[in-house]
Amino acid sequence: xxxxxxxxxxxxxxxxxxxxxxxxxxxxxxxxxxxxxxxxxxxxxxxxxxxxxxxxxxxxxxxxxxxxxxxxxxxxxxxxxxxxxxxxxxxxxxxxxxxxxxxxxxxxxxxxxxxxxxxxxxxxxxxxxxxxxxxxxxxxxxxxxxxxxxxxxxxxxxxxxxxxxxxxxxxxxxxxxxxxx
Amino acid sequence: xxxxxxxxxxxxxxxxxxxxxxxxxxxxxxxxxxxxxxxxxxxxxxxxxxxxxxxxxxxxxxxxxxxxxxxxxxxxxxxxxxxxxxxxxxxxxxxxxxxxxxxxxxxxxxxxxxxxxxxxxxxxxxxxxxxxxxxxxxxxxxxxxxxxxxxxxxxxxxxxxxxxxxxxxxxxxxxxxxxxxxxxxxxxxxxxxxxxxxxxxxxxxxxxxxxxxxxxxxxxxxxxxxxxxxxxxxxxxxxxxxxxxxxxxxxxxxxxxxxxxxxxxxxxxxxxxxxxxxxxxxxxxxxxxxxxxxxxxxxxxxxxxxxxxxxxxxxxxxxxxxxxxxxxxxxxxxxxxxxxxxxxxxxxxxxxxxxxxxxxxxxxxxxxxxxx
Numbered sequence: 001x002x003x004x005x006x007x008x009x010x011x012x013x014x015x016x017x018x019x020x021x022x023x024x025x026x027x028x029x030x031x032x033x034x035x036x037x038x039x040x041x042x043x044x045x046x047x048x049x050x051x052x053x054x055x056x057x058x059x060x061x062x063x064x065x066x067x068x069x070x071x072x073x074x075x076x077x078x079x080x081x082x083x084x085x086x087x088x089x090x091x092x093x094x095x096x097x098x099x100x101x102x103x104x105x106x107x108x109x110x111x112x113x114x115x116x117x118x119x120x121x122x123x124x125x126x127x128x129x130x131x132x133x134x135x136x137x138x139x140x141x142x143x144x145x146x147x148x149x150x151x152x153x154x155x156x157x158x159x160x161x162x163x164x165x166x167x168x169x170x171x172x173x174x175x176x177x178x179x180x181x
Numbered sequence: 182x183x184x185x186x187x188x189x190x191x192x193x194x195x196x197x198x199x200x201x202x203x204x205x206x207x208x209x210x211x212x213x214x215x216x217x218x219x220x221x222x223x224x225x226x227x228x229x230x231x232x233x234x235x236x237x238x239x240x241x242x243x244x245x246x247x248x249x250x251x252x253x254x255x256x257x258x259x260x261x262x263x264x265x266x267x268x269x270x271x272x273x274x275x276x277x278x279x280x281x282x283x284x285x286x287x288x289x290x291x292x293x294x295x296x297x298x299x300x301x302x303x304x305x306x307x308x309x310x311x312x313x314x315x316x317x318x319x320x321x322x323x324x325x326x327x328x329x330x331x332x333x334x335x336x337x338x339x340x341x342x343x344x345x346x347x348x349x350x351x352x353x354x355x356x357x358x359x360x361x362x363x364x365x366x367x368x369x370x371x372x373x374x375x376x377x378x379x380x381x382x383x384x385x386x387x388x389x390x391x392x393x394x395x396x397x398x399x400x401x402x403x404x405x406x407x408x409x410x411x412x413x414x415x416x417x418x419x420x421x422x423x424x425x426x427x428x429x430x431x432x433x434x435x436x437x438x439x440x441x442x443x444x445x446x447x448x449x450x451x452x453x454x455x456x457x458x459x460x461x462x463x464x465x466x467x468x469x470x471x472x473x474x475x476x477x478x479x480x481x482x483x484x485x486x487x488x489x490x491x492x493x494x495x496x497x498x499x500x501x502x503x504x505x506x507x508x509x510x511x512x513x514x515x516x517x518x519x520x521x522x523x524x525x526x527x528x529x530x531x532x533x534x535x536x537x538x539x540x541x542x543x544x545x546x547x548x549x550x551x552x553x
Contacts, residue, residue, distance in 0.1 A: 023510075023513070023514060026513045026514060027509060027510070027513050029513075030223045030509060030512055030513045031223075031509065033222070033223050033224070033225065034219070034222040034223050035222075036225060037225075038222075038225055038226060038227050039225045039226070040225075040226050040227040042227075
């Protein structure tokens with residue numbers, strides 16, 4: 001069984017009981033703090049460093065060849081917990097030779113940033129790696145309509161990300177070599 | 182018939198009074214800035230550094246430097262208070278609610294009338310102290326009027342008709358009564374010492390106290406205990422941390438000014454800082470040798486207008502250091518609990534001040550006994 005030990009506190013000396021030496025020590029500390037380096041970030045001029053896996057505003061990205069990656073499968077729309085995403089499916093525009101294996105493309109893609117909760121499920125569920133939550137964290141607008149990001153805005157925010165698969169290129173070569181995909 | 186000399190004298194006095202008010206109010210305004218800046222520096226922040234006048238910012242180096250120091254922040258703060266909506270809550274006693282800020286500000290500004298801040302060397306060899314009114318009982322006047330400031334707080338707390346301001350008002354009056362005694366008692370040995378035969382000073386005049394410290398030891402060095410008690414009581418009287426009972430924003434929301442907003446709150450705010458400015462000046466006058474140079478060293482400046490200006494500058498430097506000290510202490514020590522404040526005032530400071538008085542009475546009597 002644990003033994004309780006009562007610590008004997010030494011009685012305070014006279015100078016300790018006036019608290020004045022302690023106050024002087026405190027004053028020294030605050031005074032030396034005045035000359036330390038400041039931690040303030042001058043925000044609009046200086047921006048914080050955003051870590052790699054940051055979940056910012058969801059965006060649509062293109063592959064390094066500048067092609068639209070989204071195939072309008074609507075999985076993100078389905079998984080989105082606050083129902084912020086709305087996709088109007090459409091077909092791939094005619095005459096785009098290198099995308100002929102893709103069947104669909106979004107005609108319109110809207111993410112309502114007033115609903116979005118930045119959970120990142122859309123990024124997780126996307127089979128084409130077309131939607132990413134990137135480092136943009138500050139979105140503002142004057143009206144509710146402005147806060148709905150349309151397809152054009154989403155691509156503008158997203159830009160191009162490196163692709164390690166080129167899924168549809170692989171499928172094309174596979175077919176050309178006579179393999180089923 | 183017009184008496185032109187009379188008119189001129191009154192006019193000059195009026196002008197001096199305006200200048201003095203301008204100086205103290207400016208210092209109060211910049212104390213607010215200093216408070217924000219110093220607190221920021223002590224906490225590793227930068228403080229206000231955005232406000233600037235449009236034409237100043239284009240001056241190379243200087244404009245940027247002033248902007249970084251936040252030199253125009255008091256202007257912005259003042260204008261903000263001026264243009265805010267004047268709200269009067271429905272449940273207050275309107276007359277006293279409106280009266281309270283004035284009652285708080287007036288004593289703070291009145292004490293400065295007897296405050297000497299320099300000396301002017303007249304051509305006929307006389308030295309004239311620079312002050313608005315050279316009262317023989319200067320320090321009595323200061324003690325009497327400065328404690329009237331509490332009425333503003335009590336009035337604000339009572340007329341707001343709300344629990345937090347009420348508690349703030351009660352605490353303020355209790356604190357003021359407790360520390361007033363120690364403050365007065367701590368000053369008595371000073372006057373005993375100064376009025377010692379042979380020094381020439383025989384009254385309660387602030388000018389005589391300053392001059393008694395010329396090329397001799399400052400009274401801070403002669404009577405450190407009196408200075409300490411006076412300083413602690415000064416902190417309590419100006420409602421500064423660690424004694425800011427009436428405000429104590431953590432437990433009383435905003436204390437006595439919870440129900441105030443806009444310009445009326447601004448007046449309370451300025452009054453608090455005016456108290457600090459005047460309190461620092463009084464401490465400088467009594468314990469730090471006023472406009473005289475260092476202890477035991479005669480004033481190095483000539484007895485002309487240059488000396489007058491340098492003396493005033495030196496006085497201001499000491500006062501500003503004390504204001505800095507007030508701010509420094511505020512951001513170092515946490516607030517006392519209410520009962521601790523009362524305990525410290527009644528059971529520590531008051532007996533200490535009494536013992537101090539008795540000690541100096543005996544000492545001065547022993548020193549003064551005629552050498553047989």
